[in-house]
Amino acid sequence: MSHSNAVLVAIIVVVTVGAPGPIRGQSPVPPLTSSFGPDVRPVGLGGTEFFVAPHVGFGGERFRVAGEGTFGRGVSEFTQGKGSLAYRLPAGLTLDGLFTTTHRSIQDERAVDHHGRLGMRSEWVGAWIGFARDRASTPGFRLATSTREYRAWLDVGAGLGLTLRRSRIEEEGTVVFDTTHVILGEYEFETRKESEFFREKRYSELEVDLRVPIHRLSVVLFAGHRFQSGDAPGVSWGFARVSAPISSHLELLAEFGQNEGLPSLGRGPARFGRVGVRVDLFGRGESDGADIEGDHVPDRSAATAPTAPTAGIAAGDGVSRLVVRAFGASHVEVRGDFTDWKPHAAAATPDGGWAVALEPGVYHFNIRIDGGEWTVPANLPSIPDEFSGSPVAVVVVR
Amino acid sequence: MRLPVVFLVALISSAAAPAGPPLAGQERGDTRLEQVFTPETLAALRSEIEKAERASLPTEPLVQKALEGRSKGAPDDRVVAAVSALLERLETAARVLGRDAEEAALVAAAAALYLGVRADGLEAVVTETPDEAVAMALVVLGDLVTRGVEAETAHDVMLSLGKVGADAATLAEFRERVEADIVEGVAPGRAALVRSRGVVVTLGGGGKPGGGGGT
Numbered sequence: 001m002s003h004s005n006a007v008l009v010a011i012i013v014v015v016t017v018g019a020p021g022p023i024r025g026q027s028p029v030p031p032l033t034s035s036f037g038p039d040v041r042p043v044g045l046g047g048t049e050f051f052v053a054p055h056v057g058f059g060g061e062r063f064r065v066a067g068e069g070t071f072g073r074g075v076s077e078f079t080q081g082k083g084s085l086a087y088r089l090p091a092g093l094t095l096d097g098l099f100t101t102t103h104r105s106i107q108d109e110r111a112v113d114h115h116g117r118l119g120m121r122s123e124w125v126g127a128w129i130g131f132a133r134d135r136a137s138t139p140g141f142r143l144a145t146s147t148r149e150y151r152a153w154l155d156v157g158a159g160l161g162l163t164l165r166r167s168r169i170e171e172e173g174t175v176v177f178d179t180t181h182v183i184l185g186e187y188e189f190e191t192r193k194e195s196e197f198f199r200e201k202r203y204s205e206l207e208v209d210l211r212v213p214i215h216r217l218s219v220v221l222f223a224g225h226r227f228q229s230g231d232a233p234g235v236s237w238g239f240a241r242v243s244a245p246i247s248s249h250l251e252l253l254a255e256f257g258q259n260e261g262l263p264s265l266g267r268g269p270a271r272f273g274r275v276g277v278r279v280d281l282f283g284r285g286e287s288d289g290a291d292i293e294g295d296h297v298p299d300r301s302a303a304t305a306p307t308a309p310t311a312g313i314a315a316g317d318g319v320s321r322l323v324v325r326a327f328g329a330s331h332v333e334v335r336g337d338f339t340d341w342k343p344h345a346a347a348a349t350p351d352g353g354w355a356v357a358l359e360p361g362v363y364h365f366n367i368r369i370d371g372g373e374w375t376v377p378a379n380l381p382s383i384p385d386e387f388s389g390s391p392v393a394v395v396v397v398r
Numbered sequence: 399m400r401l402p403v404v405f406l407v408a409l410i411s412s413a414a415a416p417a418g419p420p421l422a423g424q425e426r427g428d429t430r431l432e433q434v435f436t437p438e439t440l441a442a443l444r445s446e447i448e449k450a451e452r453a454s455l456p457t458e459p460l461v462q463k464a465l466e467g468r469s470k471g472a473p474d475d476r477v478v479a480a481v482s483a484l485l486e487r488l489e490t491a492a493r494v495l496g497r498d499a500e501e502a503a504l505v506a507a508a509a510a511l512y513l514g515v516r517a518d519g520l521e522a523v524v525t526e527t528p529d530e531a532v533a534m535a536l537v538v539l540g541d542l543v544t545r546g547v548e549a550e551t552a553h554d555v556m557l558s559l560g561k562v563g564a565d566a567a568t569l570a571e572f573r574e575r576v577e578a579d580i581v582e583g584v585a586p587g588r589a590a591l592v593r594s595r596g597v598v599v600t601l602g603g604g605g606k607p608g609g610g611g612g613t
Contacts, residue, residue, distance in 0.1 A: 337458075341462065361502045362502040362503075379577070381540065383509055385466065386480040388472070392466075396534045396537055398530070398534075398566060
């Protein structure tokens with residue numbers, strides 16, 4: 001393909017308009033949220049292509065639904081419809097689903113894809129079943145695949161996420177694709193073995209996904225390599241993706257890399273780059289449902305990333321305990337009204353927390369992680385002290 | 399639904415956690431203060447503590463304030479000033495809450511006063527709030543002010559929550575949601591009003607909390 005090594009540059013502008021006050025979480029009164037807006041993507045792909053993607057979503061306490069249409073015209077023609085839903089069930093379960101249908105034509109190639117997924121998940125465990133039906137045609141070559149995928153994941157949380165995922169793709173009754181993912185903590189390892197590819201090649205792929213939260217930046221590094229049989233050269237691909245929230249209304253996005261191409265159509269890897277800004281007029285609120293797209297693996301960058309420590313009161317055996325949770329900590333100290341403001345080493349709990357037993361009362365305190373600065377848990381009330389203005393956490397033990 | 403799961407795990411697993419005996423008030427105040435303050439400073443601190451004893455106010459918060467100042471390297475005169483100021487706030491809190499108020503409620507009320515909540519505002523909130531939730535209500539009140547909610551709005555919101563009988567757990571959850579909204583970019587006063595309205599409606603009050611506008 002003439003554009004196989006072309007640089008693809010896209011500029012994304014997403015304007016989201018929502019009901020005033022994007023209230024996150026489960027409010028006693030469902031604050032319906034809605035959003036709509038264009039997603040405009042001028043693209044250079046050996047030519048020019050423009051995408052417009054109007055989307056609409058709304059939801060409430062227990063459900064979100066979203067729909068999006070994407071229309072691209074230029075060196076290719078692209079039309080995609082996407083619908084998603086999420087419904088919160090009792091016991092922390094969420095039922096969610098995604099359906100996408102895509103029509104694309106580039107010169108003499110035409111492809112029609114239908115994908116759907118339906119799953120159930122909680123914060124720690126989930127599973128989904130998916131299907132795909134793809135048809136692609138180019139002069140002299142026609143490909144049709146039917147795919148079923150089943151995935152389940154378990155995240156033990158507290159900084160150690162473990163996901164086992166297996167995908168199988170069948171083509172007309174023959175297994176041609178068997179993938180196993182092992183995701184440990186922030187690192188994802190994938191081994192993919194395809195017993196027989198569409199052109200009767202045999203190869204294996206290795207993909208590594210590293211997610212690195214750096215302060216407010218979210219950085220994703222992804223790399224893959226295909227080891228092919230015979231004299232065929234190996235193929236590498238990968239990308240780096242950075243997103244930086246500027247404020248609750250603005251987020252900068254940048255992504256560049258090289259994709260793996262479409263070997264089924266004989267297309268080699270292509271470099272791409274994309275920069276953009278996300279604009280949300282009323283501040284970033286709850287997702288309109290687009291977040292359920294993907295592989296239903298919990299967002300480990302949010303769930304287990306080295307974020308600010310938190311704390312809470314847990315009760316058991318008639319004793320209340322202040323439990324501090326700090327990702328990756330090897331040593332946690334507390335000082336406060338209950339230690340005569342002397343550093344006191346918190347005891348490690350079996351689930352990765354750090355605990356101090358407390359009698360009923362109102363306490364002011366600070367915590368220190370691995371000998372660093374004295375600070376406060378991010379989720380507790382805090383007030384500035386009279387001495388230096390530094391924050392002191394406040395906790396009520398009943 | 400993340401928090402409940404985490405909290406449940408915390409409850410189960412930390413029940414057997416080797417956290418040691420409950421901590422609070424390790425030794426007599428004098429002994430602890432003697433170890434870290436000069437005789438002159440100690441005399442000034444003792445004077446404040448004796449005033450508290452004569453007024454039947456808790457003395458441990460004063461001792462802890464002094465120890466906090468020492469722990470943070472504050473000069474002695476500043477430590478004494480902080481203890482004196484806390485004593486004044488405890489006296490005010492006791493007038494509002496009553497001399498028989500629990501120490502926890504007095505400490506929380508003193509903190510709210512430190513953050514700029516008016517004494518008459520405290521009194522109304524305490525009057526309307528269920529007894530078991532008074533300390534939490536005062537902590538939340540102070541936290542709202544700290545996070546940028548105007549004192550008057552914070553007071554009105556807490557008053558409305560007290561009137562519908564919001565318990566300590568509800569107040570703690572309310573505070574967390576307001577905090578989350580503020581982090582998401584919602585104006586503090588507006589977040590407090592919207593969230594409190596939800597609690598009020600849920601608990602059956604149905605009224606519109608507060609009369610003031612958001613920030």
